[in-house]
Amino acid sequence: MNIGEAAARSGVSAKMVRHYESLGLLPAVARTDAGYRQYGEREVHTLRFIRRARDLGFSMAEIAGLLALWQKPDRASGDVKRIAEAHIADLDRRIDEMTAMKRTLETLVHCCHGDHRPDCPILDGLAEAGGPPQA
Amino acid sequence: MNIGEAAARSGVSAKMVRHYESLGLLPAVARTDAGYRQYGEREVHTLRFIRRARDLGFSMAEIAGLLALWQKPDRASGDVKRIAEAHIADLDRRIDEMTAMKRTLETLVHCCHGDHRPDCPILDGLAEAGGPPQA
DNA sequence: GCTTGACCTTGCCATCATGGGAAGGTCGAC
């Protein structure tokens, strides 16, 4: 199977398949005489694993760790769980950050008439809300 | 005032001050004979505006729009409000995405013993959860 | 056999906001 088919069957673009190979996430597969990469079910399976991990927001470095554990028969599930929990904590942190931004913006938006007049609490909020962070 | 002081007083790095100038967010200021940029209170104020907008997650393009409105006496507050509301919607979308990731992960983590044994529902979930997206 | 179109190859550039570092000029204090 050529890269295009492996890509279609895994839901990863051909470009990304090559990229993952260059990152070492995917082993370098055999080539035809013309240099075409040849894939099998095994690689498609790995690509799907990578795609699902990406869909859950894992970084490439975390995925590399998960892949290594996945392919290691004597892994400890605790190691997997640790990676997943760290990622959940990271998601939590980012969700909190964005929620705080959203709350502040909603307050400002709520105060803004949003009409043809120039007065705008949103701009006032951006312009007046205190000096540098640690000063 | 040199760039270092303007940076310190606005909470933006000197590097970013130059970058904002190159993007056109900040006007090119006067220079000393030696080529040092000279800033005044006005520029520090603008830099603080930019920093606060960044802190609220606005992109540079959105900040450019906000700055233009801020500096335009005959603006319509409705234009400002539209930018802010679009950004809130964007934050909402991203928060929802991450929350969905988090929920899925929490389900998997909840099922994982997290001990020294290799069996791991997290890896199983990544490996088995269906084929390509639109197939 | 030749053409055509779909596919493959590598490699470079772009995103977005930011930091790091190099190489060199300037300024103030001692």
Add this chain to the structure above:
DNA sequence: GTCGACCTTCCCATGATGGCAAGGTCAAGC
């Protein structure tokens, strides 16, 4: 005069992905 702190410009890197270009390959149809 020297030293350290500051400034200048320019290039490179991030992380995951897309786009494009130039060129090779393959299968199908004529």
